[in-house]
Amino acid sequence: MATYDIEIILNRQLADCLSIPVFITDTAGNLIFYNEPAETILGSRFGDTGEMPVEVWGTIFKPLDEKGKPLPPEGLPLVKTLKDQLPHHKVFWIESLKGKPQKISVTSYPIIGRMGKFLGGVAIFWENKDI
Amino acid sequence: MKVSVQGVRGSIPTSGSQTTQFGGNTSCVTLMEDGRMIILDGGSGLQKVTLPDPEVKRVDILLTHFHLDHIQGLGFFSPLFDPDKEIHIWGPSSITHNLHSRLNRFLSPPLFPVLMRDLPCEIVLHDVSNSSFEIGPFTITSQFVIHPGATVGFRIKGKSAVFAYVPDHEPALGPKGLIFDKKWISGFELMEEADLLLHDGQFTTEQYGKKIGWGHSSMEDAIQLAEYVGVKRLLLTHHDPAHSDTKLNEILDALKSKHTGQLDFDLAREGMEIELG
Ligand SMILES: [Zn+2]
Ligand SMILES: [Zn+2]
Numbered sequence: 154m155a156t157y158d159i160e161i162i163l164n165r166q167l168a169d170c171l172s173i174p175v176f177i178t179d180t181a182g183n184l185i186f187y188n189e190p191a192e193t194i195l196g197s198r199f200g201d202t203g204e205m206p207v208e209v210w211g212t213i214f215k216p217l218d219e220k221g222k223p224l225p226p227e228g229l230p231l232v233k234t235l236k237d238q239l240p241h242h243k244v245f246w247i248e249s250l251k252g253k254p255q256k257i258s259v260t261s262y263p264i265i266g267r268m269g270k271f272l273g274g275v276a277i278f279w280e281n282k283d284i
Numbered sequence: 285m286k287v288s289v290q291g292v293r294g295s296i297p298t299s300g301s302q303t304t305q306f307g308g309n310t311s312c313v314t315l316m317e318d319g320r321m322i323i324l325d326g327g328s329g330l331q332k333v334t335l336p337d338p339e340v341k342r343v344d345i346l347l348t349h350f351h352l353d354h355i356q357g358l359g360f361f362s363p364l365f366d367p368d369k370e371i372h373i374w375g376p377s378s379i380t381h382n383l384h385s386r387l388n389r390f391l392s393p394p395l396f397p398v399l400m401r402d403l404p405c406e407i408v409l410h411d412v413s414n415s416s417f418e419i420g421p422f423t424i425t426s427q428f429v430i431h432p433g434a435t436v437g438f439r440i441k442g443k444s445a446v447f448a449y450v451p452d453h454e455p456a457l458g459p460k461g462l463i464f465d466k467k468w469i470s471g472f473e474l475m476e477e478a479d480l481l482l483h484d485g486q487f488t489t490e491q492y493g494k495k496i497g498w499g500h501s502s503m504e505d506a507i508q509l510a511e512y513v514g515v516k517r518l519l520l521t522h523h524d525p526a527h528s529d530t531k532l533n534e535i536l537d538a539l540k541s542k543h544t545g546q547l548d549f550d551l552a553r554e555g556m557e558i559e560l561g
Pocket of ligand 1: 294295311351353354451452522
């Protein structure tokens with residue numbers, strides 16, 4: 154595959170500096186990078202898994218509403234961003250690796266490159282914070 | 285393809301007795317193939333470029349970006365004042381400013397006495413981004429690379445050789461420096477297996493540590509990058525204006541004595557002529 158656009162590369166380099174979990178996808182939703190804080194949420198290391206197809210990483214999270222009912226993927230911020238190329242934010246619950254529901258806030262934004270081209274999406278997980 | 289190096293200095297022209305060996309003019313390189321010339325960047329080195337055939341109407345200048353050290357020679361390039369000439373300028377646009385408005389900022393008062401529209405030559409502008417195009421015998425690929433503002437690098441394929449030109453580039457920007465994975469290296473496709481790469485090498489590693497984010501590379505990073513992308517030969521350019529000939533020679537000696545790989549590398553020198561292919 155070709156080299157990523159520098160807008161994607163710079164998003165990865167930025168994510169690498171942050172202490173908040175960041176996930177970066179291509180336009181199809183394939184996970185192309187996640188930083189170290191995100192590794193603890195995903196339960197795997199980027200160095201081990203490398204990139205992950207959307208159908209693989211999309212099933213790792215079990216998003217739930219406040220009553221513990223599963224949330225449809227269409228309502229999740231990153232899924233919406235990849236569809237409409239707009240930023241989104243939502244507070245919901247995910248089943249943690251230990252099986253307990255964990256409240257999270259997710260902000261997603263589209264990477265619109267220098268020439269106005271849609272290149273991918275970024276999801277930031279703000280753990281245990283109502284934002 | 286003949287590569288002629290006309291300017292190697294970064295940031296500001298640096299003339300004087302301390303820079304006579306490597307040269308004090310800012311970025312400019314000419315390429316010749318089959319009697320056809322293209323010019324890469326219009327730094328102060330452009331001022332002394334002469335056309336191979338004065339009768340040729342068309343001149344092509346490819347700009348990597350609009351920092352002053354890459355355009356300051358433009359207004360002093362004599363074909364611009366020749367009504368018989370057609371000057372094609374290729375450069376990166378942005379979503380907010382097209383090439384004309386970006387260039388016009390420099391080629392207009394108070395920075396320059398003549399308005400671009402009053403220049404006697406015919407100017408033809410070409411926006412480039414992540415593009416491919418042909419000029420005579422040259423097939424050119426441009427791609428955005430990591431450097432402040434819209435900046436491209438060029439890969440130029442002639443009849444039997446490939447030259448890569450990335451004079452302003454900071455591919456190691458980030459907490460872990462260069463990521464040795466070809467998908468994650470800015471400009472990888474421009475540089476891959478080129479016969480000659482002219483690449484930013486403004487700083488020593490120590491200096492780079494204090495200038496992260498300025499848009500330039502350490503020489504060590506550029507060497508590692510060149511090895512990774514598999515170029516045959518590397519010339520480091522965009523020499524820091526504070527580096528005298530003595531200093532550059534010392535740095536080069538240290539780099540050579542430390543280097544254990546196979547890469548053929550050197551510092552670019554004004555006046556160098558290299559035949560490729
Ligand atoms: Zn420069
Ligand atoms: Zn520059």
